[in-house]
Amino acid sequence: MRYSGFQVIKQALSGHKGWTPAWSDPEPQPHYDIIIIGGGGHGLATAYYLAKEFGGKRIAVLEKGWIGGGNVGRNTTIIRSNYLLDGNEPFYEFSLKLWEGLEQNFNYNAMISQRGILNLIHTDAQRDAFIRRGNAMLLNGADAEMLTTAQIKKRYPYLNTEDARFPIKGGLAQHRGGTVRHDAVAWGYARGADSRGVDIIQNCEVTGFKIENGKVLGVETSRGFIGAGKVGCAVAGSSSRLMSKANMRLPMESHVLQAFVSEGLKPVMAGVVTFGAGHFYCSQSDKGGLVFGGDLDGYNSYAQRGNLPVVEDVCEGGMAIFPAFGRARLLRMWGGVMDMSMDGSPIIDKTHIDGLYFNGGWCYGGFKATPASGYCFAHLLAKDAPHPFATDYRFDRFEKGRMIDEKGVGNQPNLH
Ligand SMILES: Cc1cc2nc3c(=O)[nH]c(=O)nc-3n(C[C@H](O)[C@H](O)[C@H](O)COP(=O)(O)OP(=O)(O)OC[C@H]3O[C@@H](n4cnc5c(N)ncnc54)[C@H](O)[C@@H]3O)c2cc1C
Numbered sequence: 001m002r003y004s005g006f007q008v009i010k011q012a013l014s015g016h017k018g019w020t021p022a023w024s025d026p027e028p029q030p031h032y033d034i035i036i037i038g039g040g041g042h043g044l045a046t047a048y049y050l051a052k053e054f055g056g057k058r059i060a061v062l063e064k065g066w067i068g069g070g071n072v073g074r075n076t077t078i079i080r081s082n083y084l085l086d087g088n089e090p091f092y093e094f095s096l097k098l099w100e101g102l103e104q105n106f107n108y109n110a111m112i113s114q115r116g117i118l119n120l121i122h123t124d125a126q127r128d129a130f131i132r133r134g135n136a137m138l139l140n141g142a143d144a145e146m147l148t149t150a151q152i153k154k155r156y157p158y159l160n161t162e163d164a165r166f167p168i169k170g171g172l173a174q175h176r177g178g179t180v181r182h183d184a185v186a187w188g189y190a191r192g193a194d195s196r197g198v199d200i201i202q203n204c205e206v207t208g209f210k211i212e213n214g215k216v217l218g219v220e221t222s223r224g225f226i227g228a229g230k231v232g233c234a235v236a237g238s239s240s241r242l243m244s245k246a247n248m249r250l251p252m253e254s255h256v257l258q259a260f261v262s263e264g265l266k267p268v269m270a271g272v273v274t275f276g277a278g279h280f281y282c283s284q285s286d287k288g289g290l291v292f293g294g295d296l297d298g299y300n301s302y303a304q305r306g307n308l309p310v311v312e313d314v315c316e317g318g319m320a321i322f323p324a325f326g327r328a329r330l331l332r333m334w335g336g337v338m339d340m341s342m343d344g345s346p347i348i349d350k351t352h353i354d355g356l357y358f359n360g361g362w363c364y365g366g367f368k369a370t371p372a373s374g375y376c377f378a379h380l381l382a383k384d385a386p387h388p389f390a391t392d393y394r395f396d397r398f399e400k401g402r403m404i405d406e407k408g409v410g411n412q413p414n415l416h
Helices: 005-013 041-053 089-106 124-139 149-155 182-194 236-246 308-321 323-327 370-383
Strands: 031-037 059-062 117-121 145-147 170-174 199-201 206-212 215-221 224-233 252-264 272-275 280-284 289-300 330-341 347-350 356-360
Touching: 031 041, 031 215, 041 059, 041 182, 041 370, 059 182, 059 224, 089 124, 089 182, 089 370, 117 124, 117 149, 124 145, 124 170, 149 170, 182 199, 182 370, 206 224, 206 236, 224 236, 224 370, 236 252, 236 330, 236 356, 252 308, 272 308, 280 308, 289 308, 289 330, 308 323, 308 330, 347 370, 356 370
Parallel strands: 031 059, 031 224, 059 199, 117 272, 224 356
Antiparallel strands: 117 170, 145 170, 206 215, 215 224, 252 289, 252 330, 272 280, 280 289, 347 356
16 A cells, blocks of 8 residues: 555545555474564664665564564654765764655655754864764765854854853754654664565564574574575664674674653754763653753663663753753653664674674664665675665774764774
8 A cells, every 4th residue: 555645535435444554473484585683673674675776585574572662762862964974974964865855755654754863063173073074974975064153143143142051152063864753763774675576573582593504594583493595683772782603703892772761842953962071862742742862871781771861961961051941851762672783883794704784883873874785785685795874884994993972082992
């Protein structure tokens, strides 16, 4: 069924009895050409592009819980391509371009809203760094604009610009950045993949790999053994746990990141604002809640829940820059498990095991990467060669010293 305005009217006239399930619920087959482990944004996008762009045939996505139950449905929904380094910027700009056509492409309303993102500046050194980043973005075909404090005040009059611990000296804006309804991305890709013949199998945890003579032959799951020609792993915060079952130790740590939503307010935030100096960022959902986040919880964990000290820390960061928001009540918060890599950049690569491929290390920036990550991982799985925009996302960069350390903080996963 193709979704359209006409379809909504047609279904309304027939009592909404004609809607069909958005994706099916198949039993696992004994063997697939390609198995993707992880029904998050990246796994589902990979399956979708494999089927749509690379002629993939018998494909399955195996998800241990329900699709969208992981980070793809837990993030703060921000998309952007405001990166500095050559290894990153072309990839993230490719992703933003894919976001721009995505709803038409997979025929699903993901509420993509290019309402703009603004990074605040507080020091001269930060201004220099942001001008450099803005130039790198422009050179790679992205949009970037430096804003003055007066321009920022016009858009966000309630920001604490002068009487603040961190007075605002300007900002770097990317007007094409914005927000996307996060779980609709999982649903849209799932529906698009399912309609092209991909089996999406939920409640199916991968518990091990069958590997013989250096080649992967399939996966052990909670629903029995499933054979595969190739296996792609895209399990985000569970990456190190899953890959340890293939005897691989990854250059990665898992950490908890929390997200917060306030009670619904009238429209007050036009776009996304990030306050790097205090590590706080905020946007407003279409329902009216302020959606915000900040630091990691600060310890290694696989738990999808955070602790209270970080609630206080993040809210303090928010109060420092948006004092007016102190009147709003916090409605709910939740945690996700982040696969933090040693240089803060992802990995999309083959492993040393024939037929076993890996996608992970997205830290807390992988939602915006979802379309490009899926496209590039599908390319790698289909052609056995990296996509031109993902050539630097290799395992061996740590061995060869070609790190992509966007923040320049060294091998400190908790700081990226
Ligand atoms: C609070 C928070 C805020 C964030 N904010 C942003 C943001 O604003 N912008 C941004 O770009 N990024 C953001 N991120 C990061 C982003 O959400 C992640 O980097 C990205 O979603 C990870 O990829 P994914 O969607 O594939 O992960 P997930 O949705 O976590 O998918 C992985 C899936 O693998 C499944 N799985 C795990 N182990 C197994 C197994 N053994 N067998 C089968 N299935 C398995 C899991 O159940 C899960 O569904 C945020 C993350 C969090 C937690």
